[in-house]
Amino acid sequence: MPIKENLLQIKSQLPNHVTLVAVSKTKPVEDLMEAYHAGQRIFGENKIQEMTEKWQQMPKDIEWHMIGHVQSNKVKYMVPYVKLIHGVDSLKLLKEINRQAVRWRKNVDCLLQIHIAEEETKFGLDENELEELLNSEEFKKMTNINVIGLMGMATFTDNQEQIKREFDYLKSLFNKYKSLKTDTSDSELAKQNCQLNTLSMGMSGDYQLAIDCGSTMVRIGSSIFGSR
Template sequence: MSVNEQNYKAILAKTETAGATLVAVSKLKPVSDIKALYDLGQRDFGENYVQELAEKQPQLPDDIRWHFIGHLQSNKVKYIASFVHLIQGVDSERLLVEIDKQARKNGRIIDCLLQVHVAQEETKFGFDGGEVTALLGRIGSGVLVLPNVRVKGLMAMASFTEDADQLKQEFTAMKALFEKSFKPETSDLKLQTLSMGMSGDYELALECGSTMIRVGSLLFGARG
């Protein structure tokens, strides 16, 4: 078994203390590793590739909560719409509309997070702060009607850096945007999830208010 049980228990304890959720990022890892972590009690797993997720899902227990955390193309939503628990990287209104369409076909309501671009790298996807606020406003006020989609919160990928000050600045900005977006008196939206923090920065993310972290290499080891 290539799962690090000691790391898992330590990270889970920190996550639960913060009142957050741990998503185990299992991309490129075999079904046997996922099952090993499942047997330790883990239920939330994150995958980055549609084909890989669609192949793994039938081989594993039905009570796994699958999170799609990669860049999702609109034409591939249909392959995961029947079972995905949470789509974390929604980076366009077009994608949100397609998720609603495929969820309706499957008689489901699919939970989603809107991805916000806070990192300095240009390679990251996502809305900027103004765009996400405007989109949430349109959904919350009923201008954009998506009955089979439930926007649960925001997701971000911080810059790939060891500069703790920069990371803290980005996480703090995301927390502020999250709190600004949650206005129950003017909207029916119930934003509950702020997904930020990965293997290298999850502790800082939790300190800054993350409610969901995505950890892979510390649990499964480095990917080849």
């Protein structure tokens, strides 16, 4: 089935409050443009160099999301244009994003990645690390990043009960911390760099279950563009 039909079929299944990130990693610009002409404006990539090359070639009303693991020394290449960084899993990385954002005089939205899977290969913070980060003085002083939510990837398994448990756990953390707002200034116009309103979980194989568990953003690639 062509990309346009795949995309429109998936969009028809998504509630209005759920944002679709079309995961376009490894796919050629021609495929992305087919999705673009079908109305898709949010694309997710997992390699900064590839995302930058596509950004340079494609229309500038596209919202680029970095969905892969990020190395601190590569942050500077994407900060000028990236809209949302999904996989922020350390205070060190957050500091570098903020540093580059200050340099470019812009704000960058981020999601904190939580380790919910049983697989050790997955990255992410545990709950203690999440709480420590959000309550740290260093974080509270960051003026050019906005932590807008949490993300997580479930275990790669056919066990739906396990996946549901992992999604439910991430939703419980989201509910626990979403009332936390961090001021970065004492002025009347204090900017808040932590306002959790986005819960990113669910991919091609489990996005319907993720939505049932409270996801507000899904990352779908192969169901749109075909297998890699």
